[in-house]
Amino acid sequence: MEPRVMIILGSASDFPIAEKAVNILETLEVPYDVRVASAHRTHDKVKRIVKESTEGSVEVFIGIAGLSAHLPGIMAANTHKPVVGVPVNVKFGGLDALFATVQMPIGAPVASVGVDRGENAAILAAQIIGAHDEEVRKRLSNMRRNFFFKIKDDEEKLEGKLN
Template sequence: MNPKVMIILGSASDLKIAQKSIDIFETLQIPYSLKVASAHRTHEKVKKLVVEATTNGIEVFMGIAGLAAHLPGSIAAYTHKPVIGVPVDVKLGGLDALFASSQMPFPAPVATVGIDRGDNGAILAGQIIGVNDPEVKKRVSKLRKSYQEKVKIDEEKLISQLDGKLLQKNFLDNYDEISEEKLNKEEPHTDKIFKESESVESEKNTPLVSVVPGSYSDIEEAKNVALTLDRLGISYDISVISPIRYPDKFNKYMENMKDVKLFIAVTGLSAHVTGSIVALSEKPVIGVPRSVEINGLDSLLSMVNMPPGVPVGTVGIENGRNAGVLAGEILGISDKNIEEKLKLMKYKTADI
């Protein structure tokens, strides 16, 4: 049984974070390998491991590192497979590792998850593998539902412990039974930036990727995503829709896009778009933060630091091209045409 995921630790001290990943992979029944290699102290080892692992069937790499955390980027330099970065809090609250992992140049994306979130990194890997493996997809879905159940159990436990005289403990106990008609009074509506890519021959065909800019100010960066997807021959839909301004319409749009392989959200400020997508879908979600205020740090941090169970693979601020490359890496696992175009893009661009 060959492993599908390779976990590489920058240091043995990162094992406590890797253990979170290991527990998830055991639950999802995904075979994995674990190595220790430093991007700075054992660079040749990293290179040989990644090149050989890519040749021998590894589908997803995970780099776990703290401090300067160049390990995930070094992995991305030697493979055209998806690379997930897990920043570790050693100094500066882990922000140094977070920036080093996410702020990668084109065309070497790292799908960065939250600081110390080895669990979310593994779930994202499961979602990526689940794009082509129905059994893994089912197990990811079951795991996601267990997180939902935990919230319900925690609520019941908390309320049972409270003894306020005015507390109405049974208020809205049957909220799950509210009809869809009451929730959705309007027809779904999105604003198309342009038609689906040329790869979609008819409206009946489902695009591979849904690109969701949160507002019109995000359009230019969304176009960078689209240009990269076009070069890779990946079909897509682009629609501007805000889950904050039009929540019901957003829910309808997500229902219409239920058969896409993955989502790419482009958004600034508090980046609710990515959080809303991942709340409504179990497909991989790629986030592109935008610089609207405070140099985009608000968007980056609110996008990447998701709670357990709902990962967003975040690329660098205003690096939509890397989001397109990452989508190609995910879809190229099972599509040789995309893989060949991706290899040309990654390796030829690197030679320039």
């Protein structure tokens, strides 16, 4: 199936964060593709992936990177489609990556989620697709309901233990 979400990792070491996003997209049956490409070291590859994906089936991008984290910004500079950024904690608790992801200049926004928060990047991507695709919105609604039921269940178990 044609990918609707394109995930780019800044480096192979960001894989555990990407995995969290992938698991959510699998659950939501949203087709995706994952690439590894660096804003600085394999820059043309980033650009080529973004350009081709934009013209193809991709509706949302996810960029995952740590440190000076230029990857999501570079992606955002090469497409009119929305780009979600996930700052990864390598140093400073991820504050460097968060700043580099979110503090974009006028005209090239990145939609930043929390540090190491791959799951939320995927949910946000599904929300963006779901804004015009009722099927995805329903699956998202189901997943969140199940997730919230599970939380409620955990809550009740813990409350049972505590009181």
